[in-house]
Amino acid sequence: MPRKILIVTGDAGESYETLYALHRFQEAGDQAVIAAPSVRRLHLVMHDFEPGWDTYVERTGYGCDAQITIAEAKSSDYDAILLIGGRAPEYLRHNEDLLRLVNEFNDAGKWVWAICHGIQILVAAGLVQDRCVTCYEHVRFEVAQAGGTWDQRQAVRDGRIITAQTWQSHPDFYRLIFNALSE
Secondary structure, X not given: OOOEEEEEOOOOEEHHHHHHHHHHHHHXXXXXXXXXXXXXXXXXXXXEOOOOOOOOEEEEOOOEEOOEEOOOOOHHHOOEXXXXXXXXXXXXXXXXXXXXXXXXXXXXXXXXXXXXXXXXXXXXXXXXXXXXXXXXXXXXXXXXXXXXXXXXXXXXXXXXXXXXOOHHHHHHHHHHHHHHHOO
16 A cells, blocks of 8 residues: 655745655655645745855756645645755744644654755754754754754654755665655
8 A cells, every 4th residue: 555645845945855755755656745835836946055155056946736735734644744945944834734734743653754944844843852853954053942953964863753954865865764664
């Protein structure tokens, strides 16, 4: 029976992280569902690392269609939730429906995954305290302020939460995810 994975993003979500996740789960025979604040074509972005820049640069990325709204998503319908990075978590972390949903996944002992800036949603949901996580290095301060421990590895598992730094972490991140799903 295929697993059902909820992928959460929105406008300015990281394009490569979104599409890689969607395709990787489909390749594994899982059903991946994109949730966003509204059902429509999302405007995604690409963050890249350029020599001479102290931080990432942003460009327009491939788009992606959201299939359901965050408000209508039910944790009972899914095996795991994945929080995509990019700039979308800056505003999604204020979405009360999303914070409730993420906590429902956690409380039910389901998988909770976050990559890059997706950690901002976990911080807002109160799920980082006393945990070892990773994320994009320039948001690690938020992890420390929330009582978590930032790890410099590309991907980290702490219980049922798996986190990764950036799209460059995909090999390590998805290795942890698929090992966890096979348990």
